[in-house]
Amino acid sequence: MSADVSVRLAGLALKNPVMTASGTFGYGLEFAPYGDLRSLGGIVVKGLSLKPRLGNPMPRIAETPCGMLNAIGLQNCGVEKFLRDKLPLLPHSETPIVANLYACDADEFAELAGVLSGAAGVAALEVNISCPNVKAGGIAFGQDPAMAGRLAEAVKKRAGSKPVWVKLSPNVTDIVEIARAAVLGGADALTCINTLTGMAVDIRSRKPRLANVIGGLSGPAIKPVALRCVWQVCRAVSAPVIAVGGISSAEDVLEFILVGAHAVQIGTANFMRPDMAFRIAERLPGLMEELGIESLDSYRGSLSS
Amino acid sequence: MGNFGACRDVSILSVAPCGPEGAAHGCYLLELENPGLGPAAAGQFVMVRPERFGQNPIWPRPFSICRLTTRTLTLFVQACGRGTDILCGLAAGDKAALWGPLGQGFALEPEIPTVMLAGGVGIAPFVEYAATHPAPSNLSLVFGHRQPLSCYPFAAMAELVGRAEAFCEKTPDDLPVFIERLDAVVAGAASGLILACGPRPFLLTVARLARKYSARAQVSLENRMACGVGGCLGCVEKNALGAYVQTCTEGPVFWVEELALAEDA
Numbered sequence: 001m002s003a004d005v006s007v008r009l010a011g012l013a014l015k016n017p018v019m020t021a022s023g024t025f026g027y028g029l030e031f032a033p034y035g036d037l038r039s040l041g042g043i044v045v046k047g048l049s050l051k052p053r054l055g056n057p058m059p060r061i062a063e064t065p066c067g068m069l070n071a072i073g074l075q076n077c078g079v080e081k082f083l084r085d086k087l088p089l090l091p092h093s094e095t096p097i098v099a100n101l102y103a104c105d106a107d108e109f110a111e112l113a114g115v116l117s118g119a120a121g122v123a124a125l126e127v128n129i130s131c132p133n134v135k136a137g138g139i140a141f142g143q144d145p146a147m148a149g150r151l152a153e154a155v156k157k158r159a160g161s162k163p164v165w166v167k168l169s170p171n172v173t174d175i176v177e178i179a180r181a182a183v184l185g186g187a188d189a190l191t192c193i194n195t196l197t198g199m200a201v202d203i204r205s206r207k208p209r210l211a212n213v214i215g216g217l218s219g220p221a222i223k224p225v226a227l228r229c230v231w232q233v234c235r236a237v238s239a240p241v242i243a244v245g246g247i248s249s250a251e252d253v254l255e256f257i258l259v260g261a262h263a264v265q266i267g268t269a270n271f272m273r274p275d276m277a278f279r280i281a282e283r284l285p286g287l288m289e290e291l292g293i294e295s296l297d298s299y300r301g302s303l304s305s
Numbered sequence: 306m307g308n309f310g311a312c313r314d315v316s317i318l319s320v321a322p323c324g325p326e327g328a329a330h331g332c333y334l335l336e337l338e339n340p341g342l343g344p345a346a347a348g349q350f351v352m353v354r355p356e357r358f359g360q361n362p363i364w365p366r367p368f369s370i371c372r373l374t375t376r377t378l379t380l381f382v383q384a385c386g387r388g389t390d391i392l393c394g395l396a397a398g399d400k401a402a403l404w405g406p407l408g409q410g411f412a413l414e415p416e417i418p419t420v421m422l423a424g425g426v427g428i429a430p431f432v433e434y435a436a437t438h439p440a441p442s443n444l445s446l447v448f449g450h451r452q453p454l455s456c457y458p459f460a461a462m463a464e465l466v467g468r469a470e471a472f473c474e475k476t477p478d479d480l481p482v483f484i485e486r487l488d489a490v491v492a493g494a495a496s497g498l499i500l501a502c503g504p505r506p507f508l509l510t511v512a513r514l515a516r517k518y519s520a521r522a523q524v525s526l527e528n529r530m531a532c533g534v535g536g537c538l539g540c541v542e543k544n545a546l547g548a549y550v551q552t553c554t555e556g557p558v559f560w561v562e563e564l565a566l567a568e569d570a
């Protein structure tokens with residue numbers, strides 16, 4: 001008997017808990033040469049906005065110990081082009097394709113949700129209330145519980161039958177407060193966590209390493225922070241939690257399931273090698289068997305004190 | 306675990322200094338097992354991530370295909386930081402993840418006189434270009450370098466192509482002289498094809514000269530890359546229309562007129 005890696009997540013049935021994180025897997029198609037997209041639990045595409053966005057000036061990325069900083073600035077092709085040119089090419093009938101939403105105010109978020117609610121190939125909407133990169137908007141929603149709640153409500157109202165995931169920022173005093181507010185507002189699931197704000201400088205040129213000066217830290221360096229956030233949020237809310245932050249192995253996946261996560265997303269690790277998410281998804285059942293874990297449902301949240 | 310697709314785990318076959326002074330100047334030839342990479346155009350690149358990186362450094366490193374045969378892939382690597390130091394310190398039998406060929410290579414117009422302008426490690430893709438060109442006598446090479454000439458795969462190329470010259474930049478005062486030489490070369494090649502690879506300031510100079518003489522010129526960019534496959538949007542360059550294009554998929558080779566190529570882009 002092989003281990004049961006299937007997951008039920010807020011109305012979605014996932015083959016396995018291994019999804020890819022927004023902004024780290026392009027629109028999915030870029031990674032098709034490196035594995036079977038259908039073998040993934042889900043694919044969250046690059047953050048989409050109503051209109052195409054140019055993004056930030058160069059340099060946008062900097063390597064840091066066991067991680068990286070990015071200030072991409074939500075460059076994207078816009079929701080219409082995504083629905084017309086990208087989505088039809090994705091295996092949406094076999095693997096949930098999740099749209100990641102970015103906007104500057106609640107009305108725009110709601111309008112974006114309205115557009116995506118009609119797209120048959122989109123399985124769920126993930127609302128990025130936490131992107132620290134864009135000066136106008138974004139960050140404010142993620143840091144204020146009342147605004148986070150109102151935003152979740154505004155998106156949920158226009159999302160039709162699509163489950164709404166709210167993606168939380170770790171750059172807050174109390175992530176639990178924001179998590180509760182988002183669930184009260186109507187979030188069906190929570191994604192934890194987005195990047196941590198950070199900075200890197202060059203002592204010789206005396207310049208910041210990112211043109212934007214500040215960027216978002218990701219990669220294995222942030223895994224302990226993500227684990228702490230997921231554990232806290234899982235204890236506080238009943239909505240399922242999707243864990244993301246520094247995951248780069250099947251062992252890491254189980255760590256997050258152990259503290260209560262329903263599923264996970266692979267982010268920066270996709271850059272280490274483009275078949276990373278596929279490898280982790282393939283490895284997981286074998287690892288569970290080695291550890292005597294029959295199903296994720298039985299293992300979830302079983303951390304002893 | 307098996308291979309899933311175009312990303313393969315390969316063995317390092319050898320790491321050797323390039324020339325007698327290569328080790329002292331950090332110039333190495335890395336030979337890797339060719340796991341069956343598809344056909345490649347010179348100017349395309351591969352991403353390499355040795356097992357030894359562990360979780361740090363996190364990113365793989367991009368390298369031009371310097372020579373590709375059915376059995377081996379050769380990279381010409383200058384040790385200039387953490388990642389390249391580790392790579393140049395690898396031994397036969399060490400493992401690395403390898404994917405490619407990636408991006409767009411140089412234009413190939415066999416009958417047209419073609420000038421290759423290379424700066425430093427920027428010579429790497431031209432080794433493959435010359436080796437696979439159907440009429441190498443139509444090629445000429447102008448090579449600017451700082452380390453001793455024997456540290457670069459220059460001599461073998463010089464034998465192959467119609468004309469080759471090297472210019473050593475020993476002091477900053479040599480730079481204007483080299484730029485003057487480039488000016489004359491581009492002026493003389495304006496009716497042919499110009500291909501350039503090297504440090505960004507060098508490419509900006511080539512772009513300026515190509516505009517000055519209305520020459521058809523391509524440049525190969527070395528923007529910082531995290532994924533190499535179009536997944537991160539970290540490697541972009543501003544194009545002539547003011548939009549950001551990914552250099553890993555739409556480049557690294559671009560026609561000069563496609564790009565804005567400003568200092569701050």
Ligand SMILES: Cc1cc2nc3c(=O)[nH]c(=O)nc-3n(C[C@H](O)[C@H](O)[C@H](O)COP(=O)(O)OP(=O)(O)OC[C@H]3O[C@@H](n4cnc5c(N)ncnc54)[C@H](O)[C@@H]3O)c2cc1C
Pocket residue numbers: 063350362366367368369370371380381382383384385386387388389390426429430526527528529530557
């Ligand atoms: C398409 C492409 C082809 C390349 N081909 C070759 C090749 O054939 N041979 C070769 O030796 N090198 C090549 N490079 C450059 C090579 O990838 C970098 O030298 C290498 O990534 C540096 O890694 P590192 O860890 O040693 O340096 P790091 O420790 O990362 O950095 C050392 C210094 O170099 C700077 N730096 C790092 N990466 C880059 C970059 N891509 N461009 C400019 N500055 C950078 C850093 O800011 C730092 O100042 C190529 C790059 C690209 C994009």
Ligand SMILES: Cc1cc2nc3c(=O)[nH]c(=O)nc-3n(C[C@H](O)[C@H](O)[C@H](O)COP(=O)(O)O)c2cc1C
Pocket residue numbers: 021022023024046047048070072074100128131167193194195217218219220222244245246247265266267268269537538539
């Ligand atoms: C280059 C890059 C781009 C990203 N773009 C987005 C985005 O568009 N929307 C979003 O919600 N998160 C974005 N993220 C955050 C990731 O989805 C993820 O939450 C974060 O990187 C932490 O996970 P990791 O450590 O596994 O990368 C981006 C991250 C990186 C590294």
Ligand code: FES
Pocket residue numbers: 529530531532533534535536537538539540541551552553554
């Ligand atoms: S290096 Fe990631 S998109 Fe080009």
